[in-house]
Amino acid sequence: MEEPRKEPQPAPSRHSAPATAEEAFHEYGPRVYSLARRMLGSDADAEDVTQDVLLQVIRKLPTFRGEAAFPTWLHRVTVNAALSHREKRARRQQREIHDPIDRLFENGSHQHPVRGWSVGPLDEALNHETHRLVEEAIADLPEHYRDVFVLADVEGLPNAEIAAMLGDSVSAVKNRLHRARVLVRHALAPHFEEAPAC
Amino acid sequence: MLTCRQLVELLVDFLDGELPDERRRLLEAHLALCQPCWAYLETYKVTIRMTRRLPDVPPPPELLEKLKAAMRDEGLAG
Numbered sequence: 001m002e003e004p005r006k007e008p009q010p011a012p013s014r015h016s017a018p019a020t021a022e023e024a025f026h027e028y029g030p031r032v033y034s035l036a037r038r039m040l041g042s043d044a045d046a047e048d049v050t051q052d053v054l055l056q057v058i059r060k061l062p063t064f065r066g067e068a069a070f071p072t073w074l075h076r077v078t079v080n081a082a083l084s085h086r087e088k089r090a091r092r093q094q095r096e097i098h099d100p101i102d103r104l105f106e107n108g109s110h111q112h113p114v115r116g117w118s119v120g121p122l123d124e125a126l127n128h129e130t131h132r133l134v135e136e137a138i139a140d141l142p143e144h145y146r147d148v149f150v151l152a153d154v155e156g157l158p159n160a161e162i163a164a165m166l167g168d169s170v171s172a173v174k175n176r177l178h179r180a181r182v183l184v185r186h187a188l189a190p191h192f193e194e195a196p197a198c
Numbered sequence: 199m200l201t202c203r204q205l206v207e208l209l210v211d212f213l214d215g216e217l218p219d220e221r222r223r224l225l226e227a228h229l230a231l232c233q234p235c236w237a238y239l240e241t242y243k244v245t246i247r248m249t250r251r252l253p254d255v256p257p258p259p260e261l262l263e264k265l266k267a268a269m270r271d272e273g274l275a276g
Contacts, residue, residue, distance in 0.1 A: 108201030
């Protein structure tokens with residue numbers, strides 16, 4: 001039997017006025033909405049989660065003492081809300097996922113030619129088309145891999161923190177992160193590979 | 199000597215600097231001789247960098263009105 005997820009509580013406080021809807025929406029909405037959308041792969045579900053989390057922000061922001069603790073709290077609350085939302089939507093199916101690495105190698109060697117990518121630093125940082133391709137590749141990941149990938153590579157959280165959030169071991173997080181990266185790389189490769197040498 | 203597949207399985211620890219010295223030396227020896235694995239490593243790193251640079255996506259403006267309505271329902275000032 002799974003234990004109910006415990007909501008982290010912000011540290012007690014001494015100051016600050018309650019946040020207005022506008023403040024919460026503009027200040028924290030993009031962070032919360034982006035994380036929820038990437039984890040859930042659905043705009044509508046991300047909106048529900050964002051509303052839920054922003055209400056918690058409005059209720060609890062005045063009780064926050066240390067500003068440094070707030071981003072961590074916000075991450076945790078958003079991740080918990082997204083996971084709970086998904087559980088409500090449909091019980092997560094524990095199915096066998098084929099190891100993506102199996103189809104890339106044959107007898108231990110690369111099954112297909114591996115070419116470099118023609119992508120410059122500006123393409124990586126600013127190109128809208130690049131962002132769209134990466135977002136699509138993330139949305140196509142199995143949920144099992146997507147959570148870890150979003151938290152590690154988009155949000156930049158340490159593996160140990162992700163393991164604690166998701167109730168997994170660090171080695172399981174690393175394993176899933178690697179497979180997610182392999183899948184995302186595989187999805188992006190056709191768009192960026194250099195032409196084969198003549 | 200590592201196989202290409204074994205090398206790819208070590209990339210998370212290698213990039214995090216958590217690979218034991220002996221494994222790291224084996225990996226680097228393989229990379230020096232295997233162009234496909236070198237290209238794989240470089241493109242794996244580009245994948246990570248591209249992902250890190252994704253901008254936040256603003257929620258739709260209608261959500262602000264829903265949030266205000268939810269605040270009113272809960273008796274919160276807004």
